[in-house]
Amino acid sequence: MGLELKHFQRRALATLEAYLERAGSVGADAAFAQVAHGHDGRVPTYRKIPGLEAVPYVCLRLPTGGGKTLLAAHSIRIAARSYLGEEFPVVLWLVPTNTIRAQTLEALKNPAHAYRQALDEAFEDRVAVFDVADVQDIRPRDLADRVCIVVGTLATLRVSDTAGRKVYAHHENLEPHFARVPPATQGLERIEEGPDQGQLRFSFANLLHRHRPLVLMDEAHNARTKLTFEVLQRVSPACILEFTATPDHDARTGSNVLVQASAAELKAEEMIKLPIVLTEHPEWQSAVSAALATRRGLAALAAKDPGGIRPLVLFQAENKDKPVTVEVLRQHLIDVEKLPAEAIAVATGNQRELDGIDLFDPTCPVEAIVTVQALKEGWDCSFAYVFCSVANIHSSRDVEQLLGRVLRMPYAQKRPADELNKAYAHVSSPSFAAAAHSLHDSLVAMGFEPEEVGQFVQQALPGHDELPLFRVQPPLRVILPEVPDLKGLSPEEQRTVSVQTLAPGRVEVVVAGDVSAKIEERLVGTAPRAEQERLRGEIAVHRQQRELRRAPSERGEPFSVPRLCVRVQGELELAEREVFLGAAGWNLLDYPAELAGFRFDAETRSFVFDVRGDRVVWEAARIGEQLGLPWGEPGMSQAELVRWLDRQARSDRVRQVTLLEFARRVVEHLLEVREYPLADLAVGRFALAKALQEKVQQCYARACEKGFQQTLFGPEAAPETSFEYAFCFAPNLYPANWYYRGGYRFARHFYPLPGELGNKGEEFECAQILDALPQVKYWVRNLAQQPRASFWLPTATDSFYPDFVALLNDGRILVVEYKGAHLATAEDAKRKRAVGELWEAESRGRGLFVMAEKRDGQGRELRQQLAAKVGGP
Numbered sequence: 108m109g110l111e112l113k114h115f116q117r118r119a120l121a122t123l124e125a126y127l128e129r130a131g132s133v134g135a136d137a138a139f140a141q142v143a144h145g146h147d148g149r150v151p152t153y154r155k156i157p158g159l160e161a162v163p164y165v166c167l168r169l170p171t172g173g174g175k176t177l178l179a180a181h182s183i184r185i186a187a188r189s190y191l192g193e194e195f196p197v198v199l200w201l202v203p204t205n206t207i208r209a210q211t212l213e214a215l216k217n218p219a220h221a222y223r224q225a226l227d228e229a230f231e232d233r234v235a236v237f238d239v240a241d242v243q244d245i246r247p248r249d250l251a252d253r254v255c256i257v258v259g260t261l262a263t264l265r266v267s268d269t270a271g272r273k274v275y276a277h278h279e280n281l282e283p284h285f286a287r288v289p290p291a292t293q294g295l296e297r298i299e300e301g302p303d304q305g306q307l308r309f310s311f312a313n314l315l316h317r318h319r320p321l322v323l324m325d326e327a328h329n330a331r332t333k334l335t336f337e338v339l340q341r342v343s344p345a346c347i348l349e350f351t352a353t354p355d356h357d358a359r360t361g362s363n364v365l366v367q368a369s370a371a372e373l374k375a376e377e378m379i380k381l382p383i384v385l386t387e388h389p390e391w392q393s394a395v396s397a398a399l400a401t402r403r404g405l406a407a408l409a410a411k412d413p414g415g416i417r418p419l420v421l422f423q424a425e426n427k428d429k430p431v432t433v434e435v436l437r438q439h440l441i442d443v444e445k446l447p448a449e450a451i452a453v454a455t456g457n458q459r460e461l462d463g464i465d466l467f468d469p470t471c472p473v474e475a476i477v478t479v480q481a482l483k484e485g486w487d488c489s490f491a492y493v494f495c496s497v498a499n500i501h502s503s504r505d506v507e508q509l510l511g512r513v514l515r516m517p518y519a520q521k522r523p524a525d526e527l528n529k530a531y532a533h534v535s536s537p538s539f540a541a542a543a544h545s546l547h548d549s550l551v552a553m554g555f556e557p558e559e560v561g562q563f564v565q566q567a568l569p570g571h572d573e574l575p576l577f578r579v580q581p582p583l584r585v586i587l588p589e590v591p592d593l594k595g596l597s598p599e600e601q602r603t604v605s606v607q608t609l610a611p612g613r614v615e616v617v618v619a620g621d622v623s624a625k626i627e628e629r630l631v632g633t634a635p636r637a638e639q640e641r642l643r644g645e646i647a648v649h650r651q652q653r654e655l656r657r658a659p660s661e662r663g664e665p666f667s668v669p670r671l672c673v674r675v676q677g678e679l680e681l682a683e684r685e686v687f688l689g690a691a692g693w694n695l696l697d698y699p700a701e702l703a704g705f706r707f708d709a710e711t712r713s714f715v716f717d718v719r720g721d722r723v724v725w726e727a728a729r730i731g732e733q734l735g736l737p738w739g740e741p742g743m744s745q746a747e748l749v750r751w752l753d754r755q756a757r758s759d760r761v762r763q764v765t766l767l768e769f770a771r772r773v774v775e776h777l778l779e780v781r782e783y784p785l786a787d788l789a790v791g792r793f794a795l796a797k798a799l800q801e802k803v804q805q806c807y808a809r810a811c812e813k814g815f816q817q818t819l820f821g822p823e824a825a826p827e828t829s830f831e832y833a834f835c836f837a838p839n840l841y842p843a844n845w846y847y848r849g850g851y852r853f854a855r856h857f858y859p860l861p862g863e864l865g866n867k868g869e870e871f872e873c874a875q876i877l878d879a880l881p882q883v884k885y886w887v888r889n890l891a892q893q894p895r896a897s898f899w900l901p902t903a904t905d906s907f908y909p910d911f912v913a914l915l916n917d918g919r920i921l922v923v924e925y926k927g928a929h930l931a932t933a934e935d936a937k938r939k940r941a942v943g944e945l946w947e948a949e950s951r952g953r954g955l956f957v958m959a960e961k962r963d964g965q966g967r968e969l970r971q972q973l974a975a976k977v978g979g980p
Contacts, residue, residue: 115372242311264341321348420495488515
């Protein structure tokens, strides 16, 4: 059984599937405009690649730790059946380096690995994986009856002169693949000299060109050049999918980001350790000592954790031309820090002491890993918790990849001890500002949004007002006649205090973060008696200002919203899809097995399927060629076709035995009533599978609608709005896909920044008005499609996420849905209004719902509508 996908990963794949389905009917660019959503909510521009204008070329962006390779494995099945129309596609999987190539190959060939399990499950164990160096081993039979994945680096293909490159070379072993290729076929390279001059070159590149592969590109933004695109033209890809943390945004050649995930989404799914606790040290020795102390503290906590975690520290040494080399640092760990030699592993280009070591083994002695850049890619151990750089941090490139090594959460599961849910960075730098800015740039380069960095970095030393991206609260600064006695303070308290002697009898003390009672007593006790009361008042004001600057979520304010429930056999249950289906008695076999939108166009020799107003077309001649079948040859029996359709259309919405019977009835109807030849259906089976999937979805939607109406609006319906099943906005769970970036500062948003809100437009105006209403205590921009983090109301087949939810000063809850362009149809608005008003009616006055619009039927503007709802002027 493969690794279960996270919510944001399922969302990404669903978006990819929707895009590829659309691309097959309206084209790559038009489909992108319909499906993609930009960083600010606007539809981004689709950048066509010269020479590949009609080829879908899109990017899935996930931050470091988001499982890009796992999504790439799952995307093969989606592309094969949603766009390519092939049962067993040829896949060219390109990675940036040979190190990653070797690791990707190892994972894809390992039946126990999650990547291979995803492929085996999708293609029923009919998978073949090849190194690009071994392509001569590929047999025609492999291409006919299994998905063939070739893993290589882009550098292997990226040459202007193909002579001398193995993938472009003539291989006699590949001759069987070209047995049926007409000699005059265009687009293929030919032998340029010798007795066979002018004949087709039996090369891997020509083989790819013939089969039009699905191309997967890992971190391809590092090599988006004119030569790269020329190389892609040589292999004639049918579809190109890019997976990256940091796509190129060049206006001409940049990535077409179809879907992206934020670090907050990864944190919500417990995949990465956040926040990062950053500590700056004046010299490298103290940074090393503190990093080891952090590791020891974490190890003590991990000893009580049921997961068997062994926290590790990663040290980044300097290059050989700098003072603190790998050798110097290793000897310091042994001589000064008294770390046993066996507890240290050096990982550099020449020293590979991690090879053959299982860091997850409970008996493994390694506690510290010393490297320079060797771990910047292709290394992954979720036990790595602490990152320490002894280098003078001045560039994001110094720490970008190594910092990513400490972000992955062990077992992708939140730990009971909160300290084990964080990552730790100790840096040696003459300037905290330089260290902080470097860390900020590194995180952005790893796929974090700039706004997220401020939420996910905790400073452990006095802050600087000039770093607004880190959301630093101004520190407390006081002048004392002497250095205060800081003995007895906890290590955490001591790290927040810095002391600087300005002149004799004049000492500046800076306290970053909260001023604890112990720190207050030390400061007040050092001040002259006449100044003590004034200092206490100054500290009280500082605390009050810090509290006011915090968002309600940071202050621990509660925010609960009652949810819509129903009585089922006397028991209160949440109103959701399963309840509606139970009321409807969902059975697929109760519906007619007829595919009205499926037909064969004899004039164009193509299969046509109408879906949601679009025509999806499969050309019979092209399909027959891909399947290796001449037009009209049966290829499979009726029973085989039914079983094949059952495998393609399987869904968690219907039992497999029921789907199999429904598929049998569908095929029987096409054969006996509509009189299609079985041979035609066999050739057009991909179009038929899509039509069957859409039919199942239609039947499912009808059942849900029937149950929805009976359960909530029928004569025996018993809905109620109940706090027993209340939804609570969690203080540290707000997985926005992107964040508000406008200049207007919202004063009452529940979280530090609103998510997925543009800086202009009607929804932004609605948020401004809501923020200014005196009746509102605080409000939240409710995130769509986040069931764990957002309030939702049920619809017939899905969930409705209102745009805004507000807590009023009198305790009532205001739910606002803005009736803008996103409510595409009047029917959509009508359904949402009905369930929203039902929620309000059953709340006994505790809930208010408004479907707001620019100007309503009474002529009221937006502010008037909201004010009237809450009972204000």
